[in-house]
Amino acid sequence: MKRGLLLNSRVSSVISKxxxxxxxxxxxxxxxxxxxxERIDLALKAGxxxxxxxxxxxxxxxxxxRVVLANEIKDFNPTGLKEIENIINRxxxxxxxxxxxxxxPHENFKHETTASNAVIRTGEIKPYANIILYSGVVF
Incomplete structure (x- = not known):
């Protein structure tokens, strides 16, 4: 069994590639x-x-x-934005x-997801709780 935090095999596979x-x-x-x-649906119920x-x-x-967020998160989910910023700072x-x-803009964000290697669907129901992560290099 994998020892790290991430146990989901589909998410782990996407990241490794x-x-x-x-x-x-x-x-x-x-x-x-x-x-x-590719859709990786983790949602079980609201939240x-x-x-x-x-x-x-x-x-x-x-x-x-780098990450991309929808502009609308600033107005419609400022608490979520602050949470994302805290996670990124950590x-x-x-x-x-x-x-x-x-x-x-959210419409552009939705279009940008078509280029993602995968979309991980959570159970989150707060507005604009979406993020695109762009891979860096470790060297």
Whole structure:
């Protein structure tokens, strides 16, 4: 059995195949997922698993250099944005890597997910609790 924090074999497999600048999306329960993109559905019921738990766990395995969020999170889910910023700050302190945070309109965000290696669907039901992670390099 794997010893690390991330036990989900499909998520672990996607991360292991990612190269520099490849992307992985973590989504709330409502984000539309393109048919052309691999869907890893972790949602069990409203709020489980929480977006923040999935993000923290994925960041324990993936080297990330930049993230993209929807502009709308600033107005419609400022608490969620603060939680994401706290998780990223903790990641930066623990890993020594710096993550650039970018924002775009939600419609553009949805289009951008089509290029993701996969979309991980959480049980999160807070608005705009979605993030695209872009892989960095560990050297």
């Amino acid at each position: 990612m190269g520099h600048t490849d992307s992985l999306t973590i989504a709330d329960a409502g984000l539309p997922i393109p048919d052309s993109t 489980i698993p929480a977006f923040s738990d999935v993000l923290s766990t994925v960041l324990s395995e993936l080297c990330v250099e 990641y930066e302190k623990e890993s020594g890597f710096t993550i650039t945070i970018e924002f775009m």
